[in-house]
Structure formats: C-alpha cells, structure tokens
Amino acid sequence: MKSVNLKQLAQELSLSVSTVSRALNDRYDISQATKDRVRALANQLDYEPNPYASSLRQNKSKTIGVIIPEVANHFFSLAINGIEEVARSNGYHVLIYLTHEEYQREVSMVRLLASGRVDGVLVSVANNADSDFSHLDLLGERNIPVVFFDRVCEGVAAPKVTTDDYDSGYRATRHLLDQGSRVIAHLTIAESLSISQRRMQGYLAALAASGIAFDPELLLRSQNDKVQDVKAIQDLLAQRPDIDGIFATVESMAMSSYEACRNLGRDIPADVKIISFSNLEIAALLAPALTTITQPAYNIGREAARILFQSIIKNRPLSVAQSQELKSELVIRASTASRSAPG
Amino acid sequence: MKSVNLKQLAQELSLSVSTVSRALNDRYDISQATKDRVRALANQLDYEPNPYASSLRQNKSKTIGVIIPEVANHFFSLAINGIEEVARSNGYHVLIYLTHEEYQREVSMVRLLASGRVDGVLVSVANNADSDFSHLDLLGERNIPVVFFDRVCEGVAAPKVTTDDYDSGYRATRHLLDQGSRVIAHLTIAESLSISQRRMQGYLAALAASGIAFDPELLLRSQNDKVQDVKAIQDLLAQRPDIDGIFATVESMAMSSYEACRNLGRDIPADVKIISFSNLEIAALLAPALTTITQPAYNIGREAARILFQSIIKNRPLSVAQSQELKSELVIRASTASRSAPG
DNA sequence: CAATTTTCCGAAAACGTTTCCGTAACTAAT
C-alpha cells in the first residue's frame, strides 16, 4: 500500500489540493468546518506529508546534522543525548556522521551537508584534522549555521560551546601536585586541537606555579589505538621510573594507563597517581576509583543545539559572541589519594 | 551565496538542464566531451545536487532510520558504529531517534518514519513497550523494510538480529553455580522483552539442571532509574541475606549491584558473585573485575544494517528467514571467583 | 546517394508539497 498524498485526500473530499494543504496547516483562510473534515480523513488514512516535497518547496529540511569523531565514548553519547532532546522538542530530525577521527571523512561529510540536506550542523572536529578548515567555511558560504562543541575549530567564525579547559587542566595538575606528585606525565590527543592546547597550558601553568620545570619527555600523544597506547605508556613508565603522576586529557589514555600500570606492577595511587578527563559514570567503581575532571557532556550538547536552533528558527546568522563556556567538575577519588587508601 | 543548481550550470554551459543532469549521472547518451565539460564546471562551482529534489523525484531518500532506547550505553553506541559503517559505505545517511524507553515516543517516531523519510528502519524496541506493536506494522504496510536487533519484537514479521540469549543465560547461571553460588538473584528489565524472557529461561533451565527450585522472590526488575535500582537491590540483599550470586541481564543493574554491595559492605565475590551482560570494555578495570556475557554489539549493528541494505538495494521484501543469531562470549573475571582473588 | 542507424541532446512531464493570485459568494456600508 502506497502512502496517501494530498491529491487523493482532495479528490476524496471534493476539495482542491491547495485547500487541503492549507487546512492541514491550519491557515486562516479555511473554514473550521472544512478543517475538521480534512483532518478527520487525514487521520483516518494515516496521512503523513511527504517530507521531501515539503523540504523542497519550503527550503527547510527540519533536520540537523551532527558530525563527531565517534559515538562509543561517553562524552559524545551524552552530548548526542542532549542534542537529540533539543532537536526532538523542536520537531527536528538528527543525522549522525562519525569521522572515526579521519580528516578526509570529515571533509566529505561536510561537503555532503552543504547541499541543503540540513538546516544546521553541530561539529566536534576530528583530532588528526589538518590546520586546513576550509571545508567548514563552505557551510558558512551556503548560509548553513554551524555550532562547534568541545573540539572546536578556532579559525572558523562560529559559536563554540566548550568547557573551562585551561582551568581544568590547571586544577587537575594542581591536584596531583597537592597530593605529592612531582613528575607528572601529560597524556593527550592531537596537539592541534585547541582543547588539547588549553589543557596543556593549564598543566604548564600549574607546574610553573610550583616551580617545576617542564620536561618534554613527559608528553605522550595517543595513537588512536588501544594496544599501541598501552605499549607507549609502558615504555614511558619504564624509561622514566620517576614518574609519579599521570594527567590524561582523554579518558582512553587513562584506561590505557591503568592497564599499563597493572602490566608493570605499578600501584595506583601509591606509585603513580592518575587523574583524567572522563565522563565514565562508573569511574567510582574502577580499581582504584578514578579521579576525574568530568565535563557536563549532556549540557554541552544541549546548549550547542539550543544556540543552533536560535539561528534556525529566527533565521538569524550566528555570531562568535554566542559562544559559551561551561564548567567542568573535579571529582576526587582514590586514584590520586596521597597515601594508599581503599578503592 | 546560494548553492548552485542544475539550471545555472545549464545556462553557463549553454546546455539543457536534462543534459547536465544526465552528464553528472554518467548516462550513456551523453558524449564524453560534454560530460567532461559539465563535471569541470560542477566541481569548480562546488555543485551538490539538492537531495530533496532527488529524493522526491526518485522516491528514494538515501537515508535509513535507527530507533533505539538510548545512546549512552555501550551496547547501543557500538551497534550504531556498525550501522553507520555499513550505511556510509553504501552512500546512505543515518537518522537517529532515541525513545528513552518510552513507548509513546517510539510510536510517534515510527509514524514519522512511515512517511517516506527513510528507505529502511533498524529498531531495538523500548523496554516498557506495550504488547501492542501495531505501529511497527505501519512500516510494513508502507513497504518500508525493517530489521530488528537485540530488543526484537517477536510479533512482527521482520528479520531479527539477536544473540544466543537462552544459551548465554544458561551459561551465565551455570557459571555462578559452578563457582559455588546457590541462591542466585536475577536482575532484569521488562519481562515483556523477548530477550529478557530468553535469558530468564536459560537461568531457569540451569537452576533446574542443578536441582535448584526457582524462587520468585529473587527476581528484580529495573525501574530505569539508577537511584531506585540501587535501593531496590539493597532491599533485596538485606531481606534475603542468603543471596550469594547475582545474574544481571543488563549492565546498569550490575553497576547498581556493585554500588549496593559496597553500601552494604558485601564483598564481591566472597559474599556475592556477580555476572552480567555487558559491553563495557573496561569491565576488567572494575573493582573487582566484572565477569561478563559480552555481546558482539558492533557486529549486531553491522549485520542488521547489511540485511536491511540487501532489501533496500535489490528492492526485495525482507523475510523472517533472514534473521541471524550471533554468539555472545562469556568472559570470566574476578567478580565470580570461587575464592577471594585479586581484582 | 538514399536509406537506415547511431549519437547526442532538448522539451516537457513528473514527484508532492506550499504559496501566490484570482474570484465567487456573501456581508456590510453608503
């Protein structure tokens, strides 16, 4: 059974197509009696307007696109939750695109979306992105509003929803120092990302404030591969047995650190204290419980979507000034305890 | 700058719209010279065809819909990963809908998708779904192919991708019994779900095989609320101090059990052994490491999507016979150790 | 060279909706 369309409704009701359309859209120039008649039949026949015809005519897709590196990651899945919630309440649909951290995919996905498929885009950029963000400019040229969240792109004139990454990096490092760590490894993802840079700047500032010189050997960058990361961390810990603290700017590196420490027989927190950016809600159940900087992931997604919809609905261009910075929370647990404590 | 359309390309090239269209679609009746000319200009002007005009004309949306209870759950996010991978490689787009386990949302989402917005749908049903699945029949009536995965809907004639839930339930229970548990609580979600039923049947069969009578008091159903669940589990453990094993058919109940045990001072696994269905890749890092039944979540998503695309691309109706059952894996860790062992 | 086929392209219809414009019937005002 094919779905019903306006013409069939019109014929059945002995009305014109335009009248039926306006009745269903509750226009002022259709009598109440006709509206009732039309709606009754529409309900009875399970009429749903063809979204593509509507979109074509109105030049509105009622759809937003979300481009993220991955979804199997608590931060992003919580953010999607927030995004979907806002979209749904506005009657919008959500298209999901996963870059898997590959720059080329991001480029082709953005190009795809620039064709009018979506009314707006939310982006968290891939970590091995080039410094070339011209693909994102294409959206601007096409007047498609964009909002960045978390992994933002500084060079593009669009609102950004981020967290207080510099402060968080500072506080995390400060906390390790307070707990007695002196040689603190910094595990991160691509340095090209502004969030990485800020977290690192916080780290550097906290070290400097304690009069500790920065040691480039203590920097380690994720390879986007679990096995390689564990290996690299083990190598680092073996090469530098004086390391007594680890600051991971990304959850996966903390998990890899746990494995590395276990493989090497290093006790957390007695030998090495670990703190990490993380949105794992079960961080408390780890052995030992992980001290985290927890980002308000759901709110980040929600706020980014809200900003986007302000533009979409009021049809106003977005400005960088609408950017928001939310606060992350430092949750202290056993992995940074100053003396061995129960997990 | 508005995006270019066929008419503008045609004008610029002194060709007709239809020629340009066929040139871009590489039709046989356009000369190579013309094709080259057209493509050159199209590339130069960043032409992307309007997807809604195409979809309207071709009655093909190049889009699939995915309806799932939630995304902040490793099983579903891994499944989405598999789904997105298959969709992308087929040039398709993915619309995501989250029911948040609410039946009414599921109904309205399905109705929305029945309007031709998507060429196919992948569904994992909400756990508090009624026994009324007529909304899903609507898709069949509209000739929109549907594939269920994991949380399937037995009453609907569509392919289903599941795991060996009965076997897994049996093996999980058997494992607890082997490790010495005798009073095994069964924590589950909605009994109306067939996967819950099968896991429970496996549980019952394993008990029967060991000559242990089934005790209905040991059944506990999730309230879809973390705090309530923890409370309920504590109450159960307090009321039945003889409980020495917990079989959670869903990850969240295992996490709640960990909290409950910690709150009550029950040692895992000495006092209570715990096994759970779970896709947490860090189960090994928990305190104690959690013994799990791990589902091949990525493959489930991938296979479901593959089956769906078989139908979409060849335009053939789907049959229940295309259903697949994948195997889950029992990963034994410390939470079910027969004597206290390091986590 | 005439007849036929092949090559290449244009005109126009179609997809289902929204919206602009026109108008008939009716009401109200002069």
Add this chain to the structure above:
DNA sequence: ATTAGTTACGGAAACGTTTTCGGAAAATTG
C-alpha cells in the same frame, strides 16, 4: 442598488531533480 470589504476556496506556478519521449544531426550502410 451599487460599492467596498470579507470569507472561503480553486487554479496554477514553483521548488530542483530525474526521466520519458522525440528529434536533428552525424555516421553508417547498401
């Protein structure tokens, strides 16, 4: 009774593609 204004609806264009049909020019054949 004529005009002006309102109400309620129909006709048709428009959105940007794809596709069917047809046809002129070029190439091939006898």
